[in-house]
Amino acid sequence: MSGAVPFAELLAAALIVLGAGFALVGSWGLVRLPSLMERLHAPTKATTLGLGAMLAGSVVWFQLVKGEWTTHELLVPVFLFVTAPIAANMIAKVHLHALRSGDASAPAGPAGAPPPPPGRADWATHEAPHQGTPCDFEGDERR
């Protein structure tokens, strides 16, 4: 049976199944993990990787159907790989900000709230430059 199926179709099907499996694992982790700092791991890594696999599968499939290599699908995973860490960083900042402002609807999770950084500095979620702390760069005071 597999001798009759072209190798490219087999590869495209395997990549689509792999991508859907990774997306499922990412969303399952989003439901299952205990607090936001753990939950951030599943969708930002597994789901993004799964989407990359699905788009690679579509490149293989359109090569099989139309006989030409298309690369514009690869723009989507490139863009997602660039933006996923930034979005995760912003969401983690929102979580830290909610923890620090005592929002009761945001539990800290099993690991607890992260300790403040050493020195007199604080996490840069609320205030921008802190005068007289290690984060006080030259020029802040003139502002």
Add this chain to the structure above:
Amino acid sequence: MLEGALAFGFAGLGLALAMNLWRLVRGPGTADRILALDTMVINVIGVIVLAGIAGGSPAAFEAALLLAMVGFVGTVAYAKFLLRGDIIE
């Protein structure tokens, strides 16, 4: 062969979207809801890509690319609003 893979892909992404919706409704924090919405956008991009393969139309990738960009901007806008009380300062 590919029909089976596409059926598995649609079923898996549908289940993933249902789980994201559960997290979006359940919360508990605002950051969880932003994360659930961001994951939903990524999964919907996957659905669009699979629909493009199933329908044989490469025009679906423009929609996928557009949704990738708009989804990222939306996530950052939500986060900025919660952090600073404003989006564009």
